[in-house]
Amino acid sequence: MVHALSRTATTESASFSLSSSANSVSRGYVATAVLGNAVEFYDFVTYAFFAVFIGQAFFPASSPTTSLLLSVAVFGVGFIARPLGGVLVGMYADRAGRRPAMLWTMWLITLSTLGLALTPSYAAIGLAAPAAVVAFRLLQGFAIGGGIGPTTAFLIESAPVGRRGLFASFQLASQGAAAFVAGVAGIAMHAITTPEQMASWGWRVPFLVGLVMIPVALYARRRLPETLLAPCAKAGTWAGSELHLHRRTIVLSVFVVAGATVSTYVVNFMTTYAMTTLKLSTGGALSATLASGLATCVFALLGGWLSDRYGRKGVMVWPRAVAALITVPSFMLLVHWPSTVLLVLVASTLAALTGLSAAGSFAAIPEFLPAGVRATGLAIAYGFGVCIFGGSTQFVVAWLTEFMGSPMMPAWYVAGTSLVTLVAMMALPESNARDPR
Numbered sequence: 001m002v003h004a005l006s007r008t009a010t011t012e013s014a015s016f017s018l019s020s021s022a023n024s025v026s027r028g029y030v031a032t033a034v035l036g037n038a039v040e041f042y043d044f045v046t047y048a049f050f051a052v053f054i055g056q057a058f059f060p061a062s063s064p065t066t067s068l069l070l071s072v073a074v075f076g077v078g079f080i081a082r083p084l085g086g087v088l089v090g091m092y093a094d095r096a097g098r099r100p101a102m103l104w105t106m107w108l109i110t111l112s113t114l115g116l117a118l119t120p121s122y123a124a125i126g127l128a129a130p131a132a133v134v135a136f137r138l139l140q141g142f143a144i145g146g147g148i149g150p151t152t153a154f155l156i157e158s159a160p161v162g163r164r165g166l167f168a169s170f171q172l173a174s175q176g177a178a179a180f181v182a183g184v185a186g187i188a189m190h191a192i193t194t195p196e197q198m199a200s201w202g203w204r205v206p207f208l209v210g211l212v213m214i215p216v217a218l219y220a221r222r223r224l225p226e227t228l229l230a231p232c233a234k235a236g237t238w239a240g241s242e243l244h245l246h247r248r249t250i251v252l253s254v255f256v257v258a259g260a261t262v263s264t265y266v267v268n269f270m271t272t273y274a275m276t277t278l279k280l281s282t283g284g285a286l287s288a289t290l291a292s293g294l295a296t297c298v299f300a301l302l303g304g305w306l307s308d309r310y311g312r313k314g315v316m317v318w319p320r321a322v323a324a325l326i327t328v329p330s331f332m333l334l335v336h337w338p339s340t341v342l343l344v345l346v347a348s349t350l351a352a353l354t355g356l357s358a359a360g361s362f363a364a365i366p367e368f369l370p371a372g373v374r375a376t377g378l379a380i381a382y383g384f385g386v387c388i389f390g391g392s393t394q395f396v397v398a399w400l401t402e403f404m405g406s407p408m409m410p411a412w413y414v415a416g417t418s419l420v421t422l423v424a425m426m427a428l429p430e431s432n433a434r435d436p437r
Helices: 027-049 051-058 064-080 082-096 098-118 128-158 164-192 195-200 202-222 240-276 282-310 312-336 340-367 371-404 409-427
Strands: 016-018 228-231
Touching (some): 027 098, 027 202, 051 064, 051 128, 051 202, 051 240, 098 202, 128 371, 164 282, 240 371, 282 312, 312 409
Antiparallel strands (some): 016 228
Protein backbone atom coordinates (compact mmCIF):
# COMPACT_ATOMS: atom_id res chain seq x y z
CA MET A 1 0.00 0.00 0.00
CA VAL A 2 1.22 3.44 -0.76
CA HIS A 3 2.36 5.30 2.33
CA ALA A 4 0.78 8.70 2.92
CA LEU A 5 2.92 11.59 1.85
CA SER A 6 2.10 15.07 3.06
CA ARG A 7 3.56 18.07 1.26
CA THR A 8 3.04 21.81 1.46
CA ALA A 9 2.44 24.33 -1.31
CA THR A 10 6.07 25.43 -1.05
CA THR A 11 7.41 21.95 -1.74
CA GLU A 12 10.14 22.05 -4.34
CA SER A 13 8.21 20.10 -6.98
CA ALA A 14 5.98 20.67 -9.94
CA SER A 15 4.76 17.21 -10.87
CA PHE A 16 4.84 13.66 -9.66
CA SER A 17 5.02 10.22 -11.16
CA LEU A 18 2.59 7.54 -10.16
CA SER A 19 3.86 5.19 -7.50
CA SER A 20 4.21 1.61 -8.64
CA SER A 21 2.18 0.47 -5.65
CA ALA A 22 -0.79 2.78 -6.27
CA ASN A 23 -2.84 -0.09 -7.64
CA SER A 24 -2.86 -1.65 -4.19
CA VAL A 25 -4.84 1.22 -2.66
CA SER A 26 -7.70 -0.42 -0.82
CA ARG A 27 -11.37 -0.12 -1.71
CA GLY A 28 -11.86 1.49 1.70
CA TYR A 29 -9.69 4.42 0.65
CA VAL A 30 -11.64 4.79 -2.59
CA ALA A 31 -14.86 4.85 -0.58
CA THR A 32 -13.33 7.53 1.65
CA ALA A 33 -12.47 9.72 -1.34
CA VAL A 34 -15.95 9.52 -2.82
CA LEU A 35 -17.61 10.05 0.58
CA GLY A 36 -16.04 13.49 0.75
CA ASN A 37 -17.05 14.14 -2.84
CA ALA A 38 -20.65 13.14 -2.07
CA VAL A 39 -20.76 15.50 0.91
CA GLU A 40 -19.50 18.38 -1.22
CA PHE A 41 -22.08 17.79 -3.93
CA TYR A 42 -24.90 17.18 -1.45
CA ASP A 43 -24.54 20.73 -0.18
CA PHE A 44 -24.33 22.15 -3.69
CA VAL A 45 -27.35 20.39 -5.22
CA THR A 46 -29.54 20.89 -2.13
CA TYR A 47 -29.72 24.55 -3.14
CA ALA A 48 -31.26 23.58 -6.49
CA PHE A 49 -33.95 21.46 -4.86
CA PHE A 50 -35.06 24.26 -2.54
CA ALA A 51 -34.71 27.13 -5.03
CA VAL A 52 -38.37 28.11 -4.66
CA PHE A 53 -38.12 28.50 -0.87
CA ILE A 54 -34.69 30.14 -1.00
CA GLY A 55 -36.08 32.66 -3.49
CA GLN A 56 -38.88 33.51 -1.08
CA ALA A 57 -36.46 33.91 1.84
CA PHE A 58 -33.70 35.96 0.23
CA PHE A 59 -35.09 37.42 -3.00
CA PRO A 60 -38.60 38.73 -2.39
CA ALA A 61 -40.06 40.23 -5.55
CA SER A 62 -43.30 41.46 -7.03
CA SER A 63 -44.01 38.07 -8.61
CA PRO A 64 -43.12 34.45 -7.78
CA THR A 65 -41.46 34.08 -11.20
CA THR A 66 -39.08 36.98 -10.56
CA SER A 67 -38.21 35.60 -7.14
CA LEU A 68 -37.49 32.18 -8.67
CA LEU A 69 -35.35 33.69 -11.45
CA LEU A 70 -33.27 35.59 -8.90
CA SER A 71 -32.83 32.41 -6.86
CA VAL A 72 -31.67 30.28 -9.80
CA ALA A 73 -29.44 33.15 -10.99
CA VAL A 74 -27.64 32.97 -7.65
CA PHE A 75 -27.49 29.18 -8.09
CA GLY A 76 -25.59 29.95 -11.30
CA VAL A 77 -23.26 32.30 -9.44
CA GLY A 78 -21.82 29.28 -7.68
CA PHE A 79 -20.53 28.03 -11.02
CA ILE A 80 -18.58 31.21 -11.79
CA ALA A 81 -15.95 30.33 -9.20
CA ARG A 82 -15.55 26.74 -10.40
CA PRO A 83 -12.87 27.39 -13.05
CA LEU A 84 -10.84 29.48 -10.61
CA GLY A 85 -11.12 26.78 -7.95
CA GLY A 86 -10.25 24.16 -10.55
CA VAL A 87 -7.08 25.95 -11.65
CA LEU A 88 -5.78 26.91 -8.20
CA VAL A 89 -6.64 23.71 -6.36
CA GLY A 90 -5.72 21.59 -9.38
CA MET A 91 -2.24 23.13 -9.55
CA TYR A 92 -1.88 22.63 -5.80
CA ALA A 93 -2.88 18.96 -6.19
CA ASP A 94 -0.36 18.45 -9.00
CA ARG A 95 2.41 19.90 -6.84
CA ALA A 96 1.59 19.11 -3.22
CA GLY A 97 -0.44 15.95 -3.79
CA ARG A 98 -4.04 14.79 -4.03
CA ARG A 99 -4.73 14.34 -0.32
CA PRO A 100 -3.94 17.90 0.91
CA ALA A 101 -5.98 19.34 -1.96
CA MET A 102 -8.99 17.19 -1.06
CA LEU A 103 -8.70 18.26 2.59
CA TRP A 104 -8.58 21.93 1.61
CA THR A 105 -11.80 21.71 -0.41
CA MET A 106 -13.61 19.99 2.48
CA TRP A 107 -12.80 22.89 4.81
CA LEU A 108 -14.08 25.37 2.23
CA ILE A 109 -17.33 23.47 1.71
CA THR A 110 -17.82 23.38 5.49
CA LEU A 111 -17.60 27.17 5.76
CA SER A 112 -19.86 27.83 2.77
CA THR A 113 -22.55 25.37 3.84
CA LEU A 114 -22.62 26.69 7.39
CA GLY A 115 -22.99 30.20 6.03
CA LEU A 116 -25.90 29.30 3.75
CA ALA A 117 -27.71 27.44 6.51
CA LEU A 118 -27.41 30.25 9.05
CA THR A 119 -27.79 33.45 6.98
CA PRO A 120 -30.88 35.37 8.18
CA SER A 121 -33.62 36.12 5.66
CA TYR A 122 -34.12 39.34 3.70
CA ALA A 123 -36.93 40.28 6.09
CA ALA A 124 -34.48 40.16 9.01
CA ILE A 125 -31.35 41.90 7.68
CA GLY A 126 -32.31 43.36 4.31
CA LEU A 127 -29.82 43.48 1.43
CA ALA A 128 -27.10 41.90 3.55
CA ALA A 129 -28.96 38.57 3.23
CA PRO A 130 -28.75 38.15 -0.57
CA ALA A 131 -25.20 39.55 -0.53
CA ALA A 132 -24.15 36.87 1.98
CA VAL A 133 -25.87 34.14 -0.04
CA VAL A 134 -23.97 35.20 -3.17
CA ALA A 135 -20.66 35.18 -1.27
CA PHE A 136 -21.24 31.73 0.18
CA ARG A 137 -22.34 30.39 -3.22
CA LEU A 138 -19.10 31.66 -4.74
CA LEU A 139 -17.08 29.94 -2.03
CA GLN A 140 -19.10 26.74 -2.47
CA GLY A 141 -18.47 26.81 -6.22
CA PHE A 142 -14.74 27.38 -5.69
CA ALA A 143 -14.60 24.30 -3.44
CA ILE A 144 -16.58 22.07 -5.82
CA GLY A 145 -14.54 23.16 -8.84
CA GLY A 146 -11.33 22.56 -6.93
CA GLY A 147 -12.34 19.14 -5.63
CA ILE A 148 -13.10 17.45 -8.96
CA GLY A 149 -9.53 17.32 -10.26
CA PRO A 150 -7.70 15.81 -7.27
CA THR A 151 -10.52 13.39 -6.42
CA THR A 152 -10.79 12.01 -9.95
CA ALA A 153 -7.01 11.86 -10.30
CA PHE A 154 -6.83 9.90 -7.04
CA LEU A 155 -9.43 7.42 -8.32
CA ILE A 156 -7.68 6.94 -11.68
CA GLU A 157 -4.28 6.52 -10.04
CA SER A 158 -5.64 4.10 -7.44
CA ALA A 159 -7.30 1.77 -9.95
CA PRO A 160 -5.97 -1.70 -10.78
CA VAL A 161 -5.15 -2.38 -14.42
CA GLY A 162 -8.31 -2.71 -16.48
CA ARG A 163 -10.58 -1.06 -13.90
CA ARG A 164 -9.86 2.65 -14.27
CA GLY A 165 -13.27 3.28 -15.82
CA LEU A 166 -15.08 1.66 -12.91
CA PHE A 167 -13.00 3.51 -10.31
CA ALA A 168 -13.46 6.87 -12.08
CA SER A 169 -17.22 6.25 -12.29
CA PHE A 170 -17.42 6.46 -8.49
CA GLN A 171 -16.90 10.22 -8.94
CA LEU A 172 -20.21 10.57 -10.78
CA ALA A 173 -21.93 7.85 -8.76
CA SER A 174 -21.21 9.78 -5.57
CA GLN A 175 -22.90 12.83 -7.10
CA GLY A 176 -25.98 10.70 -7.79
CA ALA A 177 -25.91 9.40 -4.23
CA ALA A 178 -25.72 12.99 -2.98
CA ALA A 179 -28.79 13.91 -5.04
CA PHE A 180 -30.64 10.88 -3.69
CA VAL A 181 -29.87 11.77 -0.08
CA ALA A 182 -30.83 15.40 -0.72
CA GLY A 183 -34.13 14.15 -2.11
CA VAL A 184 -34.74 12.03 0.99
CA ALA A 185 -34.07 15.07 3.17
CA GLY A 186 -36.45 17.15 1.08
CA ILE A 187 -39.28 14.61 1.24
CA ALA A 188 -38.78 14.17 4.98
CA MET A 189 -39.03 17.91 5.56
CA HIS A 190 -42.11 18.11 3.34
CA ALA A 191 -43.75 15.36 5.39
CA ILE A 192 -43.11 16.88 8.81
CA THR A 193 -43.59 20.61 8.10
CA THR A 194 -46.42 22.81 6.88
CA PRO A 195 -45.87 24.91 3.72
CA GLU A 196 -45.38 27.96 5.94
CA GLN A 197 -42.78 26.17 8.09
CA MET A 198 -40.95 24.91 5.02
CA ALA A 199 -40.73 28.43 3.61
CA SER A 200 -39.69 29.87 6.98
CA TRP A 201 -37.05 27.42 8.24
CA GLY A 202 -37.63 23.90 6.87
CA TRP A 203 -35.43 24.38 3.80
CA ARG A 204 -32.44 25.12 6.09
CA VAL A 205 -32.54 21.74 7.83
CA PRO A 206 -31.08 19.68 4.93
CA PHE A 207 -28.06 22.01 4.86
CA LEU A 208 -27.53 21.46 8.58
CA VAL A 209 -27.87 17.69 8.06
CA GLY A 210 -25.04 17.88 5.52
CA LEU A 211 -22.82 19.51 8.10
CA VAL A 212 -23.10 16.43 10.32
CA MET A 213 -21.22 14.29 7.78
CA ILE A 214 -18.40 16.77 7.14
CA PRO A 215 -16.31 15.90 10.25
CA VAL A 216 -16.51 12.22 9.26
CA ALA A 217 -15.35 13.00 5.73
CA LEU A 218 -12.53 15.22 7.00
CA TYR A 219 -11.28 12.55 9.40
CA ALA A 220 -11.42 9.89 6.72
CA ARG A 221 -9.61 12.01 4.12
CA ARG A 222 -6.77 12.68 6.54
CA ARG A 223 -6.02 8.94 6.46
CA LEU A 224 -5.85 8.68 2.66
CA PRO A 225 -2.57 7.59 1.07
CA GLU A 226 -0.93 9.85 -1.49
CA THR A 227 -1.06 8.40 -5.02
CA LEU A 228 1.52 10.77 -6.56
CA LEU A 229 5.11 10.52 -5.36
CA ALA A 230 8.65 11.29 -6.56
CA PRO A 231 8.97 14.87 -7.84
CA CYS A 232 10.28 14.82 -11.39
CA ALA A 233 10.18 18.42 -12.68
CA LYS A 234 12.24 21.50 -11.96
CA ALA A 235 11.18 23.72 -9.10
CA GLY A 236 9.17 26.76 -10.16
CA THR A 237 7.85 25.17 -13.36
CA TRP A 238 4.31 26.41 -14.01
CA ALA A 239 1.72 23.81 -15.02
CA GLY A 240 0.69 25.99 -17.97
CA SER A 241 4.00 25.25 -19.70
CA GLU A 242 2.84 21.65 -20.11
CA LEU A 243 -0.89 22.25 -20.24
CA HIS A 244 -0.67 24.12 -23.54
CA LEU A 245 0.52 20.89 -25.17
CA HIS A 246 -2.90 19.40 -24.36
CA ARG A 247 -5.06 22.42 -25.20
CA ARG A 248 -6.99 20.62 -27.98
CA THR A 249 -7.97 17.82 -25.61
CA ILE A 250 -8.96 20.28 -22.89
CA VAL A 251 -11.09 22.41 -25.23
CA LEU A 252 -12.88 19.36 -26.63
CA SER A 253 -13.38 18.10 -23.08
CA VAL A 254 -15.17 21.34 -22.16
CA PHE A 255 -17.81 20.53 -24.78
CA VAL A 256 -17.90 16.87 -23.71
CA VAL A 257 -18.77 18.08 -20.23
CA ALA A 258 -21.45 20.42 -21.62
CA GLY A 259 -24.03 17.75 -22.51
CA ALA A 260 -23.67 15.94 -19.22
CA THR A 261 -23.85 19.05 -17.05
CA VAL A 262 -26.88 20.51 -18.86
CA SER A 263 -28.72 17.20 -18.56
CA THR A 264 -27.75 16.87 -14.90
CA TYR A 265 -28.94 20.32 -13.91
CA VAL A 266 -32.12 20.05 -15.95
CA VAL A 267 -32.85 16.86 -13.98
CA ASN A 268 -32.01 18.67 -10.72
CA PHE A 269 -34.29 21.51 -11.81
CA MET A 270 -37.16 19.06 -12.34
CA THR A 271 -38.26 19.52 -8.72
CA THR A 272 -38.78 23.25 -9.25
CA TYR A 273 -40.09 22.72 -12.79
CA ALA A 274 -42.70 20.22 -11.58
CA MET A 275 -43.99 22.59 -8.91
CA THR A 276 -43.94 25.86 -10.87
CA THR A 277 -44.69 24.74 -14.45
CA LEU A 278 -46.45 21.38 -14.21
CA LYS A 279 -48.23 22.33 -10.96
CA LEU A 280 -47.51 18.97 -9.32
CA SER A 281 -47.34 18.54 -5.57
CA THR A 282 -44.10 19.19 -3.69
CA GLY A 283 -43.93 15.56 -2.57
CA GLY A 284 -44.42 14.29 -6.12
CA ALA A 285 -41.80 16.70 -7.44
CA LEU A 286 -39.23 15.63 -4.85
CA SER A 287 -39.81 11.96 -5.67
CA ALA A 288 -38.25 12.62 -9.07
CA THR A 289 -35.11 13.71 -7.24
CA LEU A 290 -34.90 10.38 -5.47
CA ALA A 291 -35.36 8.42 -8.68
CA SER A 292 -32.90 10.44 -10.74
CA GLY A 293 -30.24 10.38 -8.01
CA LEU A 294 -30.51 6.61 -7.71
CA ALA A 295 -30.44 6.21 -11.51
CA THR A 296 -27.31 8.35 -11.77
CA CYS A 297 -25.55 6.33 -9.08
CA VAL A 298 -26.39 2.91 -10.56
CA PHE A 299 -25.90 3.72 -14.24
CA ALA A 300 -22.67 5.63 -13.65
CA LEU A 301 -21.14 2.49 -12.15
CA LEU A 302 -22.53 0.44 -15.04
CA GLY A 303 -21.06 2.93 -17.52
CA GLY A 304 -17.66 2.73 -15.87
CA TRP A 305 -17.70 -1.08 -16.00
CA LEU A 306 -18.81 -1.08 -19.65
CA SER A 307 -16.09 1.43 -20.59
CA ASP A 308 -13.44 -0.90 -19.16
CA ARG A 309 -14.87 -3.81 -21.10
CA TYR A 310 -15.76 -2.18 -24.44
CA GLY A 311 -13.84 1.11 -24.52
CA ARG A 312 -14.60 4.67 -23.47
CA LYS A 313 -15.81 6.16 -26.74
CA GLY A 314 -18.82 3.98 -27.44
CA VAL A 315 -20.05 4.31 -23.86
CA MET A 316 -19.69 8.09 -24.11
CA VAL A 317 -21.38 8.48 -27.50
CA TRP A 318 -24.38 6.15 -27.67
CA PRO A 319 -26.22 7.15 -24.48
CA ARG A 320 -25.73 10.84 -25.35
CA ALA A 321 -27.13 10.22 -28.83
CA VAL A 322 -30.18 8.49 -27.35
CA ALA A 323 -30.68 11.41 -24.95
CA ALA A 324 -30.60 13.86 -27.86
CA LEU A 325 -33.32 11.85 -29.64
CA ILE A 326 -35.77 11.04 -26.86
CA THR A 327 -35.70 14.07 -24.53
CA VAL A 328 -38.09 16.23 -26.57
CA PRO A 329 -40.72 13.47 -27.10
CA SER A 330 -40.45 12.54 -23.42
CA PHE A 331 -41.13 16.10 -22.30
CA MET A 332 -44.05 16.32 -24.74
CA LEU A 333 -45.67 13.39 -22.98
CA LEU A 334 -44.94 14.91 -19.57
CA VAL A 335 -46.36 18.32 -20.50
CA HIS A 336 -49.56 16.89 -22.00
CA TRP A 337 -50.13 14.31 -19.26
CA PRO A 338 -48.38 15.67 -16.15
CA SER A 339 -48.19 13.10 -13.37
CA THR A 340 -45.75 12.02 -10.72
CA VAL A 341 -45.23 8.63 -12.38
CA LEU A 342 -44.35 10.14 -15.74
CA LEU A 343 -42.18 12.81 -14.09
CA VAL A 344 -40.17 10.12 -12.29
CA LEU A 345 -39.83 8.07 -15.50
CA VAL A 346 -38.59 11.01 -17.59
CA ALA A 347 -36.18 12.31 -14.94
CA SER A 348 -34.70 8.90 -14.14
CA THR A 349 -34.31 7.97 -17.83
CA LEU A 350 -32.40 11.16 -18.61
CA ALA A 351 -30.30 10.68 -15.47
CA ALA A 352 -29.51 7.07 -16.42
CA LEU A 353 -28.38 8.02 -19.93
CA THR A 354 -26.27 10.86 -18.54
CA GLY A 355 -24.72 8.55 -15.95
CA LEU A 356 -23.73 6.00 -18.60
CA SER A 357 -22.18 8.57 -20.92
CA ALA A 358 -20.47 10.74 -18.32
CA ALA A 359 -18.86 7.73 -16.61
CA GLY A 360 -16.83 7.07 -19.74
CA SER A 361 -15.89 10.76 -19.92
CA PHE A 362 -14.63 10.88 -16.32
CA ALA A 363 -12.21 8.08 -17.18
CA ALA A 364 -11.24 9.27 -20.66
CA ILE A 365 -10.35 12.90 -19.96
CA PRO A 366 -7.74 12.27 -17.21
CA GLU A 367 -6.29 9.38 -19.25
CA PHE A 368 -5.32 11.89 -21.94
CA LEU A 369 -3.33 13.99 -19.44
CA PRO A 370 0.06 13.20 -17.84
CA ALA A 371 0.30 12.95 -14.05
CA GLY A 372 1.97 16.34 -13.56
CA VAL A 373 -1.02 18.28 -14.95
CA ARG A 374 -3.82 15.71 -14.60
CA ALA A 375 -5.72 17.36 -11.75
CA THR A 376 -5.30 20.84 -13.25
CA GLY A 377 -6.27 19.85 -16.79
CA LEU A 378 -9.34 17.90 -15.73
CA ALA A 379 -10.42 20.67 -13.37
CA ILE A 380 -10.11 23.27 -16.14
CA ALA A 381 -12.16 21.19 -18.58
CA TYR A 382 -14.79 20.38 -15.98
CA GLY A 383 -14.80 23.83 -14.39
CA PHE A 384 -15.26 25.78 -17.62
CA GLY A 385 -17.73 23.26 -19.03
CA VAL A 386 -19.89 23.41 -15.92
CA CYS A 387 -19.46 27.18 -15.52
CA ILE A 388 -20.47 28.05 -19.08
CA PHE A 389 -23.20 25.48 -19.56
CA GLY A 390 -24.24 24.06 -16.18
CA GLY A 391 -24.21 27.34 -14.29
CA SER A 392 -26.58 28.96 -16.74
CA THR A 393 -28.88 25.96 -17.25
CA GLN A 394 -31.47 26.58 -14.56
CA PHE A 395 -31.70 30.30 -15.23
CA VAL A 396 -31.87 29.79 -19.01
CA VAL A 397 -34.59 27.14 -18.92
CA ALA A 398 -36.60 29.05 -16.29
CA TRP A 399 -36.36 32.28 -18.29
CA LEU A 400 -37.05 30.63 -21.66
CA THR A 401 -40.04 28.78 -20.23
CA GLU A 402 -41.49 32.08 -19.00
CA PHE A 403 -40.47 34.20 -22.01
CA MET A 404 -41.50 31.72 -24.72
CA GLY A 405 -44.52 30.52 -22.80
CA SER A 406 -43.50 26.95 -23.59
CA PRO A 407 -42.82 24.25 -20.99
CA MET A 408 -40.77 22.40 -23.64
CA MET A 409 -37.72 24.65 -23.39
CA PRO A 410 -35.73 22.41 -20.98
CA ALA A 411 -36.04 19.52 -23.46
CA TRP A 412 -34.87 21.56 -26.45
CA TYR A 413 -31.92 22.85 -24.44
CA VAL A 414 -30.85 19.30 -23.52
CA ALA A 415 -31.21 18.12 -27.13
CA GLY A 416 -29.22 21.03 -28.55
CA THR A 417 -26.30 20.76 -26.14
CA SER A 418 -26.26 16.98 -26.58
CA LEU A 419 -25.61 17.43 -30.30
CA VAL A 420 -22.69 19.77 -29.58
CA THR A 421 -21.29 17.23 -27.13
CA LEU A 422 -21.57 14.41 -29.65
CA VAL A 423 -19.39 16.33 -32.11
CA ALA A 424 -16.72 16.84 -29.42
CA MET A 425 -16.86 13.18 -28.37
CA MET A 426 -16.36 11.99 -31.93
CA ALA A 427 -13.30 14.22 -32.27
CA LEU A 428 -11.56 12.53 -29.32
CA PRO A 429 -9.69 9.25 -29.81
CA GLU A 430 -10.18 6.11 -27.71
CA SER A 431 -8.27 6.36 -24.42
CA ASN A 432 -8.84 2.99 -22.77
CA ALA A 433 -5.49 1.55 -23.83
CA ARG A 434 -3.51 4.53 -22.54
CA ASP A 435 -1.30 4.16 -19.46
CA PRO A 436 -2.24 7.10 -17.16
CA ARG A 437 1.08 7.00 -15.36
